Amino acid sequence: MYDTVIIGSGPAGYTAGIYLSRSGLKNRLITGYAEGGQLTTTTLVENYPGFEKGVDGNELVAAMSRQAQSFGTEMTFARVEKIEGDVSPFTLHLDTGELVKARTVILATGSTAKYLGIDGENETIGKGVSACATCDGFFYKNRKVIVVGGGDVAMEEALFLTKFASKVILVHRREQLRASDIMVKRAKANPKIHWKLGYLPEKVHSNETGMTGLDIKSAVTGETETIEASGLFVAIGHQPNTDFVKDYIRLDSAGYIKTQPGSSKTSRAGIFAAGDVQDPKYQQAVTSAGSGAVAALDAAEFIYQF
Ligand SMILES: Cc1cc2nc3c(=O)[nH]c(=O)nc-3n(C[C@H](O)[C@H](O)[C@H](O)COP(=O)(O)OP(=O)(O)OC[C@H]3O[C@@H](n4cnc5c(N)ncnc54)[C@H](O)[C@@H]3O)c2cc1C
Numbered sequence: 587m588y589d590t591v592i593i594g595s596g597p598a599g600y601t602a603g604i605y606l607s608r609s610g611l612k613n614r615l616i617t618g619y620a621e622g623g624q625l626t627t628t629t630l631v632e633n634y635p636g637f638e639k640g641v642d643g644n645e646l647v648a649a650m651s652r653q654a655q656s657f658g659t660e661m662t663f664a665r666v667e668k669i670e671g672d673v674s675p676f677t678l679h680l681d682t683g684e685l686v687k688a689r690t691v692i693l694a695t696g697s698t699a700k701y702l703g704i705d706g707e708n709e710t711i712g713k714g715v716s717a718c719a720t721c722d723g724f725f726y727k728n729r730k731v732i733v734v735g736g737g738d739v740a741m742e743e744a745l746f747l748t749k750f751a752s753k754v755i756l757v758h759r760r761e762q763l764r765a766s767d768i769m770v771k772r773a774k775a776n777p778k779i780h781w782k783l784g785y786l787p788e789k790v791h792s793n794e795t796g797m798t799g800l801d802i803k804s805a806v807t808g809e810t811e812t813i814e815a816s817g818l819f820v821a822i823g824h825q826p827n828t829d830f831v832k833d834y835i836r837l838d839s840a841g842y843i844k845t846q847p848g849s850s851k852t853s854r855a856g857i858f859a860a861g862d863v864q865d866p867k868y869q870q871a872v873t874s875a876g877s878g879a880v881a882a883l884d885a886a887e888f889i890y891q892f
Contacts, residue, residue, distance in 0.1 A: 587687045588614050590657075590885045591678055593666045594694035594827075596623025597871045598861025600647065601878030602692045602885075603654030609886050614660040614688075616680065618827075619662060622647035623695050623696050624862075625871055628712050632724065646871070661741020669834055674856035674888075690856045690885040692834075693843060694878060695827040697862040697869065702734065706790035715790060715818045719743040720870065726817045728752045732800055734787055735821035736760060741769035743821045748778040755813055756781045757802055778856075782813070791816060826863050837861075840864050842866045850881035858884050 590606050592599045595617035602808045606613040625631060625643035632640040639733055655661060668679040669691060678686045699717030701707055707715055716722040719733075723746055731751045735743045736758035747754045756773070761784045763770050773779050785802040788810060798813045836844045836853035843852055843859040850858040860881035861874035 587675060587753075588612050589613075589688070590690045590692060590882075590887050591616065591686055591688035592692045592694055593678075594618055594623065594696055594861065594863070595621050595647070595651065595875060596625065596694060596696045596861055597647065598694035598696070598863075598881070599623075599694035600650035600654050600748050600875040601875040602694060602860060603659035603704070604650070604657060605879050605882030606886065607654060607659045609853075609882070610708040611886060611889065613658075614644075614662060614665050614686065615654065616686075617661060617663050618665050618676070618695065620696075622651070622872045624699070628721070630725075631721070631871065633721070637825070668828055669831060669857070672719060672854075673720030676856065690858065690888050691855065691862055692850070692878075692881045692883070693828075693831065693852070693859040694861045694874075694884060695825040696874075697842075698843075699820070699825040700822050702787050702822070704787055704789055706792060707818075707820075709822070710790050710792045710797050710818070714792060714816055715820065717820050717824075719746045719819050719821075722817070722819075723747050725748050726751045727870050728753070729817060730815045730820060731744045731817035732757055732813060732815045733821055735823075736763045736765060737823070739763045739823065740821035741765045741773045743819050744773055744779050745776060747817075747819065748776050751778065751817070753780060755780045755782055755815065756776055757785050757787060757800070757813075759805060760784065762850045787818075805883065824862070824866070824869065826866075828863060838866070840866060850863070850877060852886045856888055858888075 589611040590613040592615040628643040630640045664680040670677040698871040706726045730753045789801040843864040856880040
């Protein structure tokens with residue numbers, strides 16, 4: 587029996603492991619198949635504190651993993667398919683067939699950025715294509731970038747990027763935007779933002795130095811044109827990885843885990859959540875790590891009350 591099983595091996599899960607192990611609690615981390623989480627899909631991370639010259643995303647999460655293991659967190663490369671039990675202790679079903687018992691569980695399964703699925707996109711992720719302006723906007727000083735999306739997040743990303751880019755072109759497949767009036771007004775008032783509404787992204791062009799442009803097709807005439815740009819920010823949302831607990835704990839309408847304000851407690855006592863999976867807004871490595879610490883402290887408090 588474990589005091590805590592952590593599900594997910596991003597900054598939230600690893601930080602929870604470090605805190606639990608250092609409190610002397612027996613804990614095990616189930617990594618999932620994307621071991622290291624989203625940061626393994628990027629190169630340079632420049633906004634994680636403590637690295638004045640930035641740090642490679644893979645190196646950062648590998649160091650977190652080693653740190654957690656050095657204090658005693660056990661790691662298992664597997665996926666959790668189901669959690670069972672109305673109250674603590676819980677039983678976790680791994681896809682290897684193993685059943686694991688735990689007094690508490692921390693859900694840190696993150697979210698997955700949605701991409702467009704067009705030609706040339708996949709191989710340019712991290713070399714021009716990004717799903718996070720806060721993370722990568724800084725690399726596009728005085729360069730031309732494209733934002734794809736029509737909701738509030740797309741407007742926010744476009745406005746944020748105007749701080750760095752020389753020009754931001756917003757591409758959306760419909761003439762009508764889904765974003766709130768206030769966000770659209772703000773974006774339309776910004777002279778750096780240019781609009782291509784009613785256009786579908788078709789193909790990302792790149793060479794050895796990175797992205798060079800995007801083909802877009804008019805939804806009305808069917809004509810194709812190429813926008814030259816060195817960055818493409820896809821802002822069409824994230825999918826939280828909560829399918830396996832959707833009938834077990836309370837989620838919001840977008841599928842994110844609902845936690846009690848100011849804590850990591852979910853709708854079920856003894857089950858806690860941390861990182862992007864419970865945070866539709868900030869979705870950063872440092873905020874995920876912070877919430878991993880919160881979840882570990884909440885889990886420890888739960889365990890010590892018995
Ligand atoms: C391209 C890119 C660049 C980024 N750059 C930055 C940056 O520069 N700075 C920054 O602060 N943030 C950046 N981010 C955001 C940052 O990566 C995330 O906010 C952070 O990784 C979220 O951490 P997390 O621990 O919540 O989950 P994630 O990193 O999403 O990890 C989730 C983990 O859960 C596991 N998992 C999922 N389902 C299961 C299951 N059923 N069973 C077991 N395990 C499961 C997965 O294997 C994975 O290990 C970037 C994101 C992307 C995509």
